[in-house]
Amino acid sequence: MEGLTLSDAEQKYYSDLFSYCDIESTKKVVVNGRVLELFRAAQLPNDVVLQIMELCGATRLGYFGRSQFYIALKLVAVAQSGFPLRVESINTVKDLPLPRFVASKNEQESRLAASYSSDSESQGSYSGVIPPPPGRGQVKKGSISHDTVQSRASAEQQESASPIVSPQQSPPTSPHTWRKHNRHSSGGNSERPLAGPGPFWSPFGEAQPGSSAGDAVWSGHSPPPPQENWVSFADTPPTSTLLTMHPASVQDQTTVRTVASATTANEIRRQSSSYDDPWKITDEQRQYYINQFKTIQPDLNGFIPGSAAKEFFTKSKLPILELSHIWELSDFDKDGALTLDEFCAAFHLVVARKNGYDLPEKLPESLMPKLIDLEDAADVGDQPGEVGYPGSPAEAPPSKSPSMPSLNQTWPELNQSSEDTAIVHPVPIRMTPSKIHMQEMELKRTGSDHTNPTSPLLVKPSDLSEENKINSAVKFASGNTVADGYSSSDSFTSDPEQIGSNVTRQRSHSGTSPDNTAPPPPPPRPQPSHSRSSSLDMNRTFAVTTGQQQAGVVAHPPAVPPRPQPSQAPGPVVHRPVDADGLITHTSTSPQQIPEQPNFADFSQFEVFAASNVNEEQDDDAEKHAEVLPVEKASDPASSLRGAKTDSKTEEKTAASAPANVSKGTTPLAPPPKPVRRRLKSEDELRPDVDEHTQKTGVLAAVLAAQPSIPRSAGKDKKAIQASIRRNKETNTVLARLNSELQQQLKDVLEERISLEVQLEQLRPFSHL
């Protein structure tokens, strides 16, 4: 095929047509569908069309490249002029008029005329004007013979004459784009009945806003579309990647959009949104979105799954990348599904994008899923998960104080109270369903204030934050594109840590404070083992074992079986954080709380028992001891390990036990073995103290000695029986704990043994050397 030479007018005309057909914006290949429509619009018989296609090489290639397209256009002109179709004729036929594409292009052309003319909308020129191509370089496209469309266009153009902010003349783009948008979807349907006007319409719609250089609707607001793009839009293929091609989607519409609703939505939207935040969704728009939502998902409170949404928005022919970004912005809770709010936001973004607005980096406030004062407020209110953050800071403080479950209850209030525009602190939360409430709490905490440090809420948020810290921090980071408040949330995540540590510190403080009330015996040694739940007050045990207090132990009134020191203290919490404190606690509080405390593993008692088992006979209460004794025996090796820490502990125990013993004597139900047990406990924790063993035996003896007194008193009154039962139970728990600990020790020892043996084996060969 020889080269094609085109006149300037032809060149321009063809390039316009090419761009018109080039809905994929590839600038290289036009869509077959469009081209075919175009050719049909040329009112040529089908066989001629086929011939043209063959001649230009498209059938050979399978697509219409630019050159093929131009050649085809030229051939169309040739054919229209009545010349026989020959390859040569493309260049030989001189003065060929431009190919005419007639099919109902009147409206389009007239509109084109209007848009291309620098003066204002020439609404009069609508009917049947075919502007001379060369002079205007207009795109001759078949227009859709939708009268409604035309009337809309005219109406809107007239209205656009009313000066909206657009610097250029031109009909507001939103209706156009809307129409264009609709056309994309409805174009498919309408295409078939019509002679291919459908696809023409949409590009026209795009071209027009392009030529109109700026959205009347949007132009006054940020982000302004790059108007130069619009200007160039008509001349060159659209630079903006507005059109993703899905030729199939153009054709096979299961369109959801109705012309009528689009019309109303367009016009009203145009009018109302002209003076507003460009991202705000007007009522009509929202209504339209809702209708669209309903077509996919009849339940307004339900979700549109990602796949359905993907199909739906793919019809808009935006590039996948942009659709992906829109999705990221609009899927507020990142659940892969769109609620009504999210859907409206996404739809709005799509429309805006088609209008030429660049996608924002983060979701505009007006699009955030929240309750907008629309008629569907009621519906939206049912989605507490997404609503309420903006504008919620005011409500946040009151809602914060309740615990998590109550947050749900506060949300409806928030929904109702937060007016749409009063978005004080848009802090979007990426929420997984499980984390919604926790993040709510965190956000509310963030939103309200960081300066609620000492509220009791902190305790909970610290727990929440510990788990949320990571989740929310991560999620916040990911949602950076979505809202502004992330920096706060990022910084926020550090707060939980501090808060958590505060809580911990508070806890320890609280733990120790009661200790301080009672006069502590000599300061306990920091003993790591003391932090165990079954921590025993070995000090007391040792103190007792010094012997002097044994008598005191015996003198203790019967009853309560060995009671762990920590239990006497204000809860195990006290005991655990600080060993030393725990010891003090034991000694100080035990006297007061002796009768009622559960007996933790009072290893002192056990060891005493073991010793006594070795040394002494068993009493009636020996059944108690009997339980203890076997454990004691097991504990003996353990206790043998606890050699070292004797002395100081002994002192402590002495001092500790002294007050304990004294006080015990005063309380009728004080368990005699208690002091012993306390000592044993601390013994247990001071494992390597071998020397304690002897003391323990002494303690054990004391305990055993004390024991006999118990049954006697128990037999006397029911109360005593109950007390003894209690004691027994306590003993049980203590023993069980002791058992487990000893077993653990045994395991450790065995492991050590094994490792040592292995080392020995390794070293053995060398011994021969």
Place this chain on the structure above:
Amino acid sequence: MAQIAVIAKENYPLYIRSTPMENELKFHYMVHTSLDVVDEKISAMGKALVDQRELYLGLLYPTEDYKVYGYVTNSKVKFVMVVDSSNTALRDNEIRSMFRKLHNSYTDVMCNPFYNPGDRIQSRAFDNMVTSMMIQVC
């Protein structure tokens, strides 16, 4: 300086980003070699322990200049992070949290119906998150 890479199950990269824009090839190579170490670590767990396998793999191997950390998801998508050895301020916890952030962002990307698994990750949100992380590291 740091580099972060997301590698698919079939061991092709889904996302690679490094802060010093030069020397990317060297980083690519390091990530590639670290895949072996990752595979070794996850295979060492054995099939029975797949559920208990921890996602964070820890320090894969240290070189003179860099330390390479690994993280693998349950779907065998791997995250590899290379940090400067001179960056001693980075603790293990921080690395863990960074990986967790990565994982969450990756999940977000997957949730996007417009993302086809196996495509390169082009999500802006993901990019922003990675940028912020790198700024934090460097």
